[in-house]
Amino acid sequence: MVTRHELRHDFDRVAPDVYARKGLRLDAVSRAKAAVHWTKGEGVLVGRSAAALLGSAYVDADQPAAIALPRHRRTTPGITVIQAEFSRGERCEVDGYPVTTPPRTAFDLARLLPRDHAVPLIDALCRATGLHPSTALSLADGHQGIRGCARARAVLGLADPGAESPPESLTRLLLIDHGLPTPTTQIVVRYPGGEFLARLDMGWEKWRVAVEYDGAQHWTDTAQRTKDIDRHAVLAEHGWRIVRVGADLLRNRPYIIIDRVLAALTATGAHLDSVRAA
Incomplete structure (x- = not known):
């Protein structure tokens, strides 16, 4: 039971007749x-x-x-x-x-x-x-x-449960908006013997081109950075081209993402006449 004194001094009013303890971030x-x-x-x-x-x-x-x-x-x-x-x-x-x-x-x-x-x-x-x-x-x-x-x-019609973060969703929309084929999300890549190699955010398995959104930890965490470098080197050895996307590119320079993806796809022989400039 909360007294009026406790309600007044220990709680914040959230709505009429609804209170939360002071300092609690809703x-x-x-x-x-x-x-x-x-x-x-x-x-x-x-x-x-x-x-x-x-x-x-x-x-x-x-x-x-x-x-x-x-x-x-x-x-x-x-x-x-x-x-x-x-x-x-x-x-x-x-x-x-x-x-x-x-x-x-x-x-x-x-x-x-x-x-x-x-x-x-x-x-x-x-x-x-x-x-x-x-x-x-x-x-x-x-x-x-x-x-x-x-x-x-x-x-x-644009929703995809494979997106693991809002930036991944927005990156996918950027690609679709510029006429690229809808990418597959969460692509599993395996070694020739079937052993798991990597899971890629999105891309086109047909052409072995992927787009990876890297959050802040991929740039600031030394261990994660080293792991990423090794991972991308192995993927390259198995014929994959990876376009890496970060917050600044997505927010301020999306045309670079489109240019890099288009260059990667074209290098594999993909014919994409419908792509629009960013």
Whole structure:
């Protein structure tokens, strides 16, 4: 039991009648749970908040929680309220908290968010839940006419559970946007005898060209750096061309990525007339 004195001095108000202990940094999951408590259990978590409860990584902790109610209710800071109801088949519970199902969550992310925000979140949601994008596409077929449905179909068609981080998702979108064939994700490379050699982020096994996104640890960790150098040397010995991508290239110089990928593919004899300049 918390006294009024303790509530006032030891807790911060998150929403009306909802408090968190002072100093606790709320993540996307705790923000979502706070929103449910604010609605006294009446709401259903949707969009990013549903994705967070379903185990999706990379949901921005600073975004407001998103929750649906069957009737209009005045919103409160830190919580976005929509008026909506869901069929029994489009909602479930996670640890006692009501959320939209993975297919419905993916559908809503795809139809309501900008593409480059939606795809990484859907990729992560699929990876966390085992959802295949085609299942969410099938759900879209049953919601023709709902706002953003056409956009949702296009976005869901770009989703790939093989992406292991948002930068990998965005790198894949960059390649597709410039007319390159859709790369396969998580390519397993083996030695001639069948022994595992490497798993590559994405690429084209037909031409033995891969694109690897290197996070900060690949550049700052000496042991990881040494491992990467050895790994890429062995892959080169087995005929693979690796295009390495980092945050600066992806954000500020994407044309270099396209040029390098195109050069690697052309060197293998690939004919790619539809590639567009970055």
